[in-house]
Amino acid sequence: NYLGQKGEIDGMTNLTFNNNKQDGSLMSQFMSYTLFNAVGSPAPRCAYAQVTVNGQNLGIYSHVERIHKPFLKRAFGNDNGTLYEGTLIDFRPGWVNGFEHKLGSDEVGRQKIQQLIEVLEGEDKNIEEAIGQLVDLDSFYTFWVMEGLLGLWDGYSGDENNFFFYLNPETDKFHFIPWGADHGFSRFQGKRQYDEPPPISVKTQGLIAYRLYQIESCRQRYEKTLREILAKHWKEDEVLAQTEQLEALLQPYMISHQKIMTQGKAFSNNKKRIKGEGLGKGSRRSIGDFIRYRREEISNEIANGMPIWTVPPKSLFAKEKQSPSDRTHLKGGGNSSSKKEKKNITQQQIEGLIEGWINYFRTASEQQTHQAIQSQKFQALPLEIKEGILNRVEELKLNLVAEKIKKVLEK
Template identity: 40%
Template sequence: MSSRVAYRSAFRLMAVFVWCVLSPLWCGAAELDPDALFDPGRLLEVEITLPEEDWDQLRRQTRFRGGFGAMFGSDPADKPFTYFKGDVTIDGVAVGSVGVRKKGFFGSLDETRPSLKIKFDKYVDQDPAAGLDKLTLNNNKQDASVLSQLLAYRVFNDAGVHAPRCSLALVKVNGRPLGVYSNVESVTAPFLKARFGDDSGALYEGTVVDFHPRAVEKLEAKTDQENRADAKRLAELLEGEGGLPVEELSTLVDIDQFLRFWAVESLLGFWDGYTQDQNNYFVYDDPSDGRYRFIPWGADVCFTTGGGPFARMGGGRHSEAVHAAAMLPNRLYHSDGIPARYKQAMLNVLASAWEEEQLLAEVDRVEQLVDGQLHEDQLASARSGGWGIQPLTTDRVREFIKGRREVVMAELEDGPVEVAKKPRVPMHTVEVGAASGSFTTHWSDDPNAAQQSDQLKLALTLNGEEVTLEEAGVVAQPLQMPRFGPPGPSDGPAPAPPATIEVRGRRASDDQRLTLTLVIDRDALAAGKTEPIRVSGSLREGAGQFGFPGQMLTGTLTLTSGGTNEGDEIAGAFEAEIVEMRGGMFDGMRGGPR
C-alpha cells in the first residue's frame, strides 16, 4: 500500500470516528434506548434542570389554581398545570429544551416531590428515544413500597392486557434528590402503534368518569380522531332498563379483553381503577374491528384490600374477587353467562400472570435496589396512612401476594359473587341555579377580614327558587389553598395564590349561612383588567372551607376597578351558572343516589 493510500485510509477512519463522536452534538441529543428506559432491573437516573423560579411555580401549581371547577372538571377550560422549559439528563445522555410540567389528580399531588411529565418535543423538534415523545414520572406518594405500579403493569401485560411498561427512577431537580419515582410508559401514539399495530383510532382517558349519559362527555379525547357516537351508544345500553343486550354490547366492546382487564384489576385490589372507582383508565377504539379495549393507568394503589375509601358509600357490599361498582362490570355481572366467563378469566389470569414465588422474588429484589435511595417524605409516608387506608409498605405487598389467590378463589368457588344490584352513578354535574350581581369592596390580605356591604346587589336562584340574603357583604382576599405534602426545607416563600371575591350572607328563609366564592386570576385583578375575566368557584352552605360536597360555579367577572394592594378598591359585575356535583363519591357523602 502506498503512503498516499494509507494516508487517505487513515483520514477516512479519523473522519468516521469524529462523526460518530460529534454528530449527536451537531444533530441533537444522543439517542436513548427505549427498552433500557423501562428496564425494571435497574434504577434509571433522571436529572432535571430549569430556572429555580420556574421550579417553584411548577411544584406549587394545584388543581385549585384555576378555581374549584378545575378539581373535578366542572369547567373543561381550566388547565391547572403548565409546561416550563428545561433540560434533562437521562443516564448521562443530555436532552436540551424539553417541556416539564406537574401532573396528578388529587391523591398524588405534592409540592415537594411532584409527579412530572417531560415532553421531549415541546419546544424543539427532537426524538431522542426512538418514538417515545415523553416521560411520565409518578412520585409514588401513596405507595411507600414503590412496588405497586412496577408489579401491577407487569401482571396486566403477563395476562395479555396491553399496559404501560414501567421502571424505577432516581429523580433530581436542580441537584436536589427527590427519591424514587415510577417511570411509566405514556399511553400515546407510539404506545398504540407498538401494541395494536395501528395508532389511527380514537383514544380516551377516563378520570372519575364512566359510560353514562350524564357523564360520557367528560371522557377526555387524547387524539384528533374523536368520535363519541360509540361511547354514547355504550352509555345508553348500560343505562337502559331491563336486561343488558350483551350481543349488541359485544359490537362496541371486546368483552373477552375486558374480562381479563377486569379480573386483573380485581385480583390486584386496584381500588382506584375503572371497575371499582370509575377512574384511571384509557379506552382505545381499535381500528382493527372498531371495538373498545381498556388500558390500565394510575396503578399506584394496588395490593390493598377493602376496596378503598368509597367502597361502602351508600351501604354497598364490596367483593375482593369481583370489583363491580362501575357501569360496565356491574351490568355485565348481572347478565346470564357472564359470572362463569369472569371466573374462567380469573383462573386464566392466576395461571398465566400470578406466580407467587416470582412476584415475591421481585419484591425482594426491588427492596434491595431502592435501599437508601428513598426521599425522607417517602419514608414518612410508610408510617402514616391516607384516604382511610393503611400505607402500602413492602411487608403489606408481600402478605397480599401470599394470600390473594386463596381470598379470591374462596369467593368465586360457590357460584356468582354478591355484588351491588346497581352500578354507581358516575360523577357528573347538574345545573341547579344562577348568580349575578354587582359590588364594591376593598382588597385585604387578612384571611379573617370582615365583610363589607358597599353597594352589593345580588340575584341568586337555587333549584328554581329565588334566594334572598340578609346581612350580606363582600370580601376580596387571597384564596386559602390547601397544601399537598409537607413543605420542604428549600420551599422558600410561596408564590401569591389566586384572588377571590366572596359574597357572604344568611339565607332569609332558614338563616343558613351561604358563601359564594369567585376565584380570579390574581394578575388580571391586580391590573384592573376591563374585559370580562373567566372565573370559577363554589357556593357552599355552612362554614365548611371548601364545601364538599359542593356546588360549583363558572362565569365571568367584569371589573370597573381592581388591585391587590391592601385597601385597593375593587368593583365590578359578575354572572355565573351554578352546578352541583352528583354521582361518585358525592352521592356517598349525601347518603345515596340522587
C-alpha cells in the first residue's frame, strides 16, 4: 500500500518484521505469543518471513502482527477505544504524558492513566478494588502470570517495558497486551541488582504487579491463576513438539550467521542436554530445557504458597517512598533485610538503560524513533546517558537515530 493506499492483506495495512537480534533461537516471539493467545490473553499473532532487500537475503524474520485496529477488533471485538504503548515507563507521578498514544481519545485515556497513578501512589487499604476500577483484573492476572511463567524479564511486570494497554470501551478499563517478546524462555532476572535473587514464579517490577503482590489475597489469586495455567496449558510434550516443528521449518531458510546463532541453542530431541546449559546472551539454558524444567522449578518455589517479596520496583529516575517495611524483603517465609538502596545510578544500571533504548531503536519505525526521542522520558535522561546512547547508535550505524539525538543535544 505504499503506492496504493487502500491496499491491504487480510485487513492489515502494515507488516512488522523483527530480526530477532536478542533471540538466538528465533522462536521466543512465536512461542510466547502462541501461549498468550492459548490462555486467552490477547497477544499479536506471529509467523515467519524470509526477507530479501534489493536481492540480498537477510534471512528469517519474525512477522509480528501490528497492535492496531485490526488486532483490537479481533482481540476485543471493537477498535474504538484508546491504545497506548509503554517503553521503559510505569504509572508514576509526573509520568502521565510519557506513554505513547496510538489510537482513540487521548484526553480520556490520560485522565484514566492519571487516576491509576494516584491509586498506585496512595495508601488505599482496598487498593485491589481501586485498581480493579481502572484495570481489568481478570485479564491482568492472566497477562501477569504468563510474563512470569515464560520468563519475560523485559516486559511490563519484569522491567516496566514492552507493553501496550487498551482502554476497552466495553469494560471502561485498561487491558494489557505483551510486546517485544524476543527475550522469553529465560531464567535471566533482568539487569537490576538485588541483595537476594527475586522469585522465579512472579515478577513485580511493574507498579501494578508490585502493589497487588503485597496483599495476601492477591498472591493467592496469582497462585490460583498460575496453577490453572500450568495444569491446563503448560503441556511440555506439546510445546516441545512445536519447537521441533519450528526448527525443521526454519533450518532450510537460515543464513549463515543465524545458523551459527542457533547452533546448540534450540532444543530438538536432545533430552540428555545438561540442565542449566545456556541459550545465548542473558539465558542460562536452552528453550527445550526451560520447557522441561519450568513446572518443577515453579512448583518447588510455590509448594507452600507464593514467596513473599516486598522489594519496591527500582526505577532509575523516580524517587521512591520507602518505609522500613519497604526496605525488607522476605522469600519462602524467611526474613532478610536488604541494604538501603543507593541514590546514585551504578555503571551497570547506566549500561542497562542505554541497552534498553538501543534495543528499542533497532526495531522502531522512523515515526516511533522521533516520538521516543522527543518524549519526556528521553528528554529527562542525564546527559551522560544520552551521549552513551548516541555513541552506541553511531557504532551500530543507526544514522537516522543518531541525527535525531544530535539535534536534541545541540539544543
